[in-house]
Amino acid sequence: MEGQVRRLAALKRLTRASAAAAALLGVLIYAGVSGLPADVQGWVAAAAQPQLTPSTGDSSDDTGTAPAPPAQAPSSTGGPAQTRTGAS
Amino acid sequence: LGSEATVVAEASVLDRARELVEAEIRAIDLACSRFRADSELTALNESAGRPFRISDLFAEALEVALRAARQTAGAVDPTVGGAMLRIGYDDDFESLPRQRPPSPMQALAVPGWRLVRLDRMAGTVALPPGVRLDLGATAKALAADRAAAAAHRATGEGVLVNLGGDLAAGGPSPDGGWTVLIAEDHRGDPDGPGPRVAFRSGGLATSSTTVRRWRVGELDRHHLVDPATGLPATGPWRTVSVAAASCVDANTAATAAIVMGAAAEGWLSARRLPARLVGQDGGVVVTGGWPEEEAAA
Numbered sequence: 001m002e003g004q005v006r007r008l009a010a011l012k013r014l015t016r017a018s019a020a021a022a023a024l025l026g027v028l029i030y031a032g033v034s035g036l037p038a039d040v041q042g043w044v045a046a047a048a049q050p051q052l053t054p055s056t057g058d059s060s061d062d063t064g065t066a067p068a069p070p071a072q073a074p075s076s077t078g079g080p081a082q083t084r085t086g087a088s
Numbered sequence: 089l090g091s092e093a094t095v096v097a098e099a100s101v102l103d104r105a106r107e108l109v110e111a112e113i114r115a116i117d118l119a120c121s122r123f124r125a126d127s128e129l130t131a132l133n134e135s136a137g138r139p140f141r142i143s144d145l146f147a148e149a150l151e152v153a154l155r156a157a158r159q160t161a162g163a164v165d166p167t168v169g170g171a172m173l174r175i176g177y178d179d180d181f182e183s184l185p186r187q188r189p190p191s192p193m194q195a196l197a198v199p200g201w202r203l204v205r206l207d208r209m210a211g212t213v214a215l216p217p218g219v220r221l222d223l224g225a226t227a228k229a230l231a232a233d234r235a236a237a238a239a240h241r242a243t244g245e246g247v248l249v250n251l252g253g254d255l256a257a258g259g260p261s262p263d264g265g266w267t268v269l270i271a272e273d274h275r276g277d278p279d280g281p282g283p284r285v286a287f288r289s290g291g292l293a294t295s296s297t298t299v300r301r302w303r304v305g306e307l308d309r310h311h312l313v314d315p316a317t318g319l320p321a322t323g324p325w326r327t328v329s330v331a332a333a334s335c336v337d338a339n340t341a342a343t344a345a346i347v348m349g350a351a352a353e354g355w356l357s358a359r360r361l362p363a364r365l366v367g368q369d370g371g372v373v374v375t376g377g378w379p380e381e382e383a384a385a
Binding site for chain 2: 065066073075076082
């Protein structure tokens, strides 16, 4: 039992260390990118960098999601309007 | 944001709600306006590829814009900023000359939203040099959502916020829902002619090619750019209204529908989004449980 607890504690430390390493690697990658010539650094960042830090640039965490429908579709009404939608 | 704003609430809480809505508009405008020299967006567009530190609010606005791009397979893409300049939309619309001299304009796809490197953990964003963002398709709707939620939280009452035709409901609606006149131009009298619908929660938004228009030589231009060509969208729909779970989702879907053209009806139906599409000839098609026109008129 005690051994299991120790293994669990070690696993937690390892997980934390991995997360910290990933974050640090992300920072290093950004630092490396910013050292590139100005005309290529952005393209390199866009095309080649792995997703080690949270980014919404090209992650696929919600691929397949879509604008969500309302809880209830609008209903027709003949009453006076409180406001108006239309292009601005 | 270059638009009119309307706040609807119980009289006892209206002043407080209005204060909060105005504060939200000011904050979003300062973060996201393409036409303010002091906005974060302007500074980012001039950042020449360097990682750029941003506020939490601007990060949220960027995240929303990128999510809209993913949700629409790039039909709504924030990297249309350069295309906007090329088509002549280079100033606040009220200041824009309605007639421009002719200039050659070729199709050129926008750089694409996948190039935007947003790092929420670090609070930075980086764009490739030359890529410019325009958040017009989502920032105003985000302001409406945030303002309605803030006003409801502060007052405990139901609040309807209308920012230039982008509507967001916060909290409970009146009996029968919030009643809205559907029009192509958001300005004018809510008692004007046109169909009326009532909605209870979420958002309702309209995108149209009929209002922000100008001429370049002999050609008409409007502000809804098709990212695939970098030119004003051409297609069968001139105006699309959508109801969704939020104003951002509603405006994202409405703008995407204009850009998608003939595919829009199926795209909206597949997502069960109530929508009203007005064709170039004035014909109306509805999807997703939107009231049939005869019943709504």
